[in-house]
Amino acid sequence: MFEIKVSQEIKDACPVFAGAAVYAAVKNTAYCEGLWQEINTFTEQLTSTTQMEDIKRQPVIAATREAYKRCGKDPGRYRPSAEALRRRLMRGIPLYQIDTLVDLINLVSLRTGHSIGGFDADKIQGTHLELGIGKAEEPFEGIGRGVLNIEGLPVYRDSFGGIGTPTSDHERTKMDIGTTHILAIVNGYNGKEGLKEAAEMIQSLLKDYAESDGSELLFFE
Template identity: 35%
Template sequence: MLDATIHNHIHTKIPNLTFGMISYHHIAIGASPQMIQGRIRYFQEVLAVNLEEQELTDFEGISAWREIFKTLGISPSRYRPSQEALYRRIKKGGFLEAAHSAIDLNNFFSLEYQIPIGIYDAEKIDGPVEFKIGEPGETYDGLNGRSFSAEGKLITTDQSGAFGSPIVDSTRTSVSTDTTEAIQIFYLNPALNNEEANQLLERAAQMFTQVHGGHAEWKIVGE
């Protein structure tokens, strides 16, 4: 399991902010099984119906992360937390297309738990990991095909620089069907207590390894 810390600047502003981290070992990533694809599709269909009658901020996890962004000085209207971006896409009728099993499940967890979640190839991470606010000049190539300016944003870094955020992740550490060791980061809702957060991580790890094999270990950073 990678060592991970939270920069004091974040702790000062949001003392109860924690991050979940799951390490996966000896996994096999491929196309999602039909059962998983069906479950994800059904979840999106139900969510789309609910979104016809509810505002995005009615969802507790989305509201919580918008407040976190504001507290950290990040505009949630200009830079959407990634789970809110997924919800907005579904609200507009744009269901998520299947990619591969790791990304599909990562998106599903993000929708279900209403929090940003990132998954990374552990062998591409030059640990240890730190959660911090980006400094001037820090950038990376985002999975959305654009250069992401990390300045002033909540980011995840290793010794090679920034590689993730609750907005968009980097291409440098992206997972593929060649990935056998992975790290999944959960930007937890501060409303969860320690027991609830551990249960969430355990449930996600169990579902992920049921699909990908291997084994998992997890921890909460900042508890």
């Protein structure tokens, strides 16, 4: 497991922040029917019980949006991933199917409202991560998004540079079909509430759909 530190600038901007990290050996697959049955069931439930304007009021999403403002980012222009996923479904656009590990993280994010970083642990440089705030001109290539302006966004950095924000993770550490170790980080900008449940949901799904026979769980703040 990696050591994860929260910088003073994040503590000042979001004093209640708490995080959970899950590390596990896994087997990724291109598609998993059982997982997609769960995703489709949740999609039907969400779209039949939610209005578009309800999404940003969901407590975890609302707290993440507030953290963006405090760090210096407009959450209307750079949406937290959990909000973006829900808005996509509410517009009638199906959730994109990437691979089992990515799809699984997206499901937990959709269910809980937490923005969750999913990384290929073997691509992370060093053994320490720190959560800070993005700087002007800091290089960051978002997955499928090209160069992302992360100034004012919360960002996890390894010894080489940024690897993840609540809006998008970096191409350098992204998971793919060859990933054999996952590091998933749940961001609790609303504090500890629901954090343990989200992390345990990840552990359970990894066991059910990615052949994980055990995982490590770390809480940090």
